[in-house]
Amino acid sequence: MGSPVSPILANLIMEDIENKAMTEFHHPPKVWKHYVDDTFVVIKRKDLQQFFKFLNSIERTVQCTQEIENDGVMAFLDVKLTRESTGYLDYTVYSKPTHIDRYLNFRSDHPLQHKKAVIKTLLCREKLLTSNETNYQEGMDRIQLANGYPPALTARSQNSTNTKKMVENRCLVVLPYYRGLSEKLQRCLRNHNIKSFFKPMRTIGDKLRNEKDPVHPFDRQGAVYCVPCGDCDQKYFGETKRSFKARKKEHINYIKHFHPEKSALAKHALELGHRMNWSKTQIVAFENDFRKRRFIESFFINSTRSIINE
Numbered sequence: 001m002g003s004p005v006s007p008i009l010a011n012l013i014m015e016d017i018e019n020k021a022m023t024e025f026h027h028p029p030k031v032w033k034h035y036v037d038d039t040f041v042v043i044k045r046k047d048l049q050q051f052f053k054f055l056n057s058i059e060r061t062v063q064c065t066q067e068i069e070n071d072g073v074m075a076f077l078d079v080k081l082t083r084e085s086t087g088y089l090d091y092t093v094y095s096k097p098t099h100i101d102r103y104l105n106f107r108s109d110h111p112l113q114h115k116k117a118v119i120k121t122l123l124c125r126e127k128l129l130t131s132n133e134t135n136y137q138e139g140m141d142r143i144q145l146a147n148g149y150p151p152a153l154t155a156r157s158q159n160s161t162n163t164k165k166m167v168e169n170r171c172l173v174v175l176p177y178y179r180g181l182s183e184k185l186q187r188c189l190r191n192h193n194i195k196s197f198f199k200p201m202r203t204i205g206d207k208l209r210n211e212k213d214p215v216h217p218f219d220r221q222g223a224v225y226c227v228p229c230g231d232c233d234q235k236y237f238g239e240t241k242r243s244f245k246a247r248k249k250e251h252i253n254y255i256k257h258f259h260p261e262k263s264a265l266a267k268h269a270l271e272l273g274h275r276m277n278w279s280k281t282q283i284v285a286f287e288n289d290f291r292k293r294r295f296i297e298s299f300f301i302n303s304t305r306s307i308i309n310e
């Protein structure tokens with residue numbers, strides 16, 4: 001899915017295949033519901049394999065796989081469906097067998113509002129994806145137990161899930177979280193009509209080594225950079241949507257092939273015979289948005305005294 005048009009094309013092709021499957025097969029499925037690349041189908045057992053074969057014969061490059069209900073139970077997306085003897089479908093939240101219902105633990109060193117948000121999100125999910133009160137209660141008990149949430153907090157969240165009030169025209173601040181201090185600070189700020197949010201300072205993820213090779217700043221896309229002149233105290237600020245490495249090559253070529261009109265850096269080097277100190281290059285910011293990048297570049301140009309840029 002590299003190109004932005006790919007999902008649209010994929011949908012159009014899938015629609016065409018579905019139309020053919022539903023209109024040309026002699027006993028089409030009773031129910032056909034799809035979500036992106038997953039489809040839920042209700043079909044008579046005797047027609048299943050023939051239909052499956054027909055479906056895969058429509059387009060050679062698009063081949064489906066199938067999963068059949070086991071003892072009347074089947075998982076579709078996040079939902080576990082159970083076919084009742086009465087013919088009704090019972091549903092509840094589906095989790096993989098390896099899932100252990102672990103979320104943010106209540107005893108962990110995180111702001112209370114984060115914990116409240118976790119329990120509210122899980123409550124909403126249980127409400128939406130369960131067909132009856134028993135399934136809902138079972139799901140919530142399991143989550144509460146695995147993550148140490150007090151039943152009183154869950155009950156309060158249950159009551160407030162549908163009655164959340166948004167407070168308009170309030171200042172918002174995001175601060176690092178320190179247990180004990182942050183709660184006091186939050187009360188203080190509330191008195192001044194400032195709403196505060198906290199983010200944890202130390203996470204286990206920060207402590208663990210990143211397995212990915214770090215990208216060198218000169219190879220990162222969307223950079224604002226500063227190159228000092230090696231022969232005077234002036235500096236050049238530039239921005240590029242590509243990497244600094246690629247842009248540096250261009251600057252060097254402008255100097256080499258005598259193109260002072262192409263950049264202020266080349267002009268400075270050619271007219272004054274100065275050499276840039278490339279080894280002292282600094283990447284001052286990374287920003288992928290063009291306008292923001294230009295803003296940062298202008299900020300540095302305007303706040304630096306000795307500047308090459310015109």
Ligand SMILES: [Zn+2]
Nearest residue numbers: 229231232274
């Ligand atoms: Zn110079």
